[in-house]
Amino acid sequence: MVTPRLPTAQRRRQIADAALRLLADAGVAGLTLVELGRAVGLSDASVLRHFKDKPAIVEAAIERFGELLAEDLPTDIADPLRRLGAFFVRRLAKVRAHPELMALAYDRRLRDAAGEAGTARVDAHIGRSARFVGACIDEAREQGAIGADVPTQMWVWIIAGLLRGASFAVPHGLGQDADLMLMSPERCWELVERILRGA
């Protein structure tokens, strides 16, 4: 088989992405070099020509995942609740588009794959979204848009819960509410905002 040679930079990203997909679809046990090679059209040995070893691949995948998450964080919106809303809408759309992949954000599987070394990086990336949400909430509270009784962390978890919920292909709660999946992200946010303000 003649495999087109690609510059390392491209290959690295390709491999990191494949690792993420594989981890999401097949779990830690499914992330093997052979499978990784198959995904990018290389042999297992060749995959390792672009990375020192497997942990290095996982590390790259984690960074890739971090970028994916960071994309959703808006920076240019002044109003905290509108900023939070923009994040929520983007993130929800992304979770719906790639439920398996985004489930990694609400899972410990990336940490497992990372081993001792990478755990902190994973937590940092995933925590970044949480900190963003928390900051929006705090700011909104200071402006009086949100009441003081419910602590910020609770709101953070509530929002994470809503986003995570969308990562189930089949919502394993009630069948009759499967149509929640059909509600637009914008409409969802309206409801969430009402909850935030109302409480």
Place this chain on the structure above:
Amino acid sequence: MVTPRLPTAQRRRQIADAALRLLADAGVAGLTLVELGRAVGLSDASVLRHFKDKPAIVEAAIERFGELLAEDLPTDIADPLRRLGAFFVRRLAKVRAHPELMALAYDRRLRDAAGEAGTARVDAHIGRSARFVGACIDEAREQGAIGADVPTQMWVWIIAGLLRGASFAVPHGLGQDADLMLMSPERCWELVERILRGA
């Protein structure tokens, strides 16, 4: 090595529990027979004298986890919101007491470990809590205790999100709100109930 002998029934439970712990602490890759043996003080071969297979062990662990989750579902409380509150309080306490273990309820790792065969069982066990919550919400709504605008499934995910949040040993959002962990489950529920009613 002289290992104290135990009747199979005891050993089976011991092994199933150890499997759950191991899965929670070390992930799918860390759940090996040798490690399992070490956990219960047996050799790897001896572990398999109590179970036909490794899959059989995972299966037992899943059932054990199902029991653990089922304990939290109250059946004798008529009022739906009080029933939901009782569940919330129990489950939250349990998640705080065993964060790593209970993270399995909000994770895809049990499914990964279960393989093709056991996935349905895992989903059934975990989904049972979700269905319980959904039923309480529906009932409460019929009684007019909860408004009609926010769909049930959303509340289910919100509550799951709050419980899942407690499974992080270090809340990876904001440090200043770590004291949320110190708020009593009962007090947490008060807040949640207020959100439910208020919206």
Place this chain on the structure above:
Amino acid sequence: MVTPRLPTAQRRRQIADAALRLLADAGVAGLTLVELGRAVGLSDASVLRHFKDKPAIVEAAIERFGELLAEDLPTDIADPLRRLGAFFVRRLAKVRAHPELMALAYDRRLRDAAGEAGTARVDAHIGRSARFVGACIDEAREQGAIGADVPTQMWVWIIAGLLRGASFAVPHGLGQDADLMLMSPERCWELVERILRGA
């Protein structure tokens, strides 16, 4: 399960017979202590209370097989061809009645199971029949009943070949001659004797 206790002598024979059957039906790999136990209604550990170890069981099985073969050797018939005929008829009937079992006489599986130690015993037992046949032939030849040109050993192998052929449940040569299986041992011997005398 309450297993009736049997005196060792009976158990030993029972186990040796089971070992023979197992070896014949399932091959060397199928001869395990657990399977042996199942066959005689004992646990694997209990089987070893009647024999020092597994080689000892195989050894007993070999002796048992030797007895089985020895039964077919007539001692009281003076005329060599009639003596040979009696053997042939008995042996053929036995091979037809227990093809799998008797296949062990034309196979190296017993030797494999016996290991270094038992090989000689196996050869002795199986060779005994061959020597018997050879002796009959030699004697008949001295009496002029058989010609001198075909060496004894050849006749021995011919007869062994005929007996061995009957150990195939399905004669894997020609289908149209399957009815050879239906020809009575006595009639078979008539044909064999004609060949012996005629040549």
Place this chain on the structure above:
Amino acid sequence: MVTPRLPTAQRRRQIADAALRLLADAGVAGLTLVELGRAVGLSDASVLRHFKDKPAIVEAAIERFGELLAEDLPTDIADPLRRLGAFFVRRLAKVRAHPELMALAYDRRLRDAAGEAGTARVDAHIGRSARFVGACIDEAREQGAIGADVPTQMWVWIIAGLLRGASFAVPHGLGQDADLMLMSPERCWELVERILRGA
């Protein structure tokens, strides 16, 4: 250890041949991957890089054995008895040259090693020689070279018996006839042919 590399095609044949030898020499239980590796100068893991499975190795060995047997079947000789004779001479020479190996043709060990799946292949390969012999006999009988009284299948077994006899390194019948081993295959066939015609 530095092992000289060989292209897979070569290795596969090498391994299949070694499997056959091992099976012949050490029996089903002796056919292990480690032993196989030792025979070809590889580690056990490396052996499996050339075959998917151990069963796949056995399968290849069986095909190899089939080829070995098929070599002996002449196709270009019109006269049936001469054709049979050519086969007999070749096969006898081969059995004498490789008694242990060729014993597999008169044994159930290949079937045991093959397991459920390969049994039919083994029977087909071994049966092919038998069918060949049967066809020669039938044809010769039609031409009147062989009498009608002895059924074909009997002759097939007789010939198989003679060939099988040569697979014993030490003819375990009579010692005084060990010199049968020294008789040339051609001379043996002369005797066999006389028996065939004479009856």
Place this chain on the structure above:
DNA sequence: CATGAATGAGCTTTCATTCAT
């Protein structure tokens, strides 16, 4: 840059064997 060949480590599983009850 890419790969085929080879390997060691580690995993699941089977099995003969020991021992306390």
Place this chain on the structure above:
DNA sequence: AATGAATGAAAGCTCATTCAT
């Protein structure tokens, strides 16, 4: 006499990794 519990050894197999081509 019988068994349940435990074990070490060895088998088959997977996988990350190395290296020569």
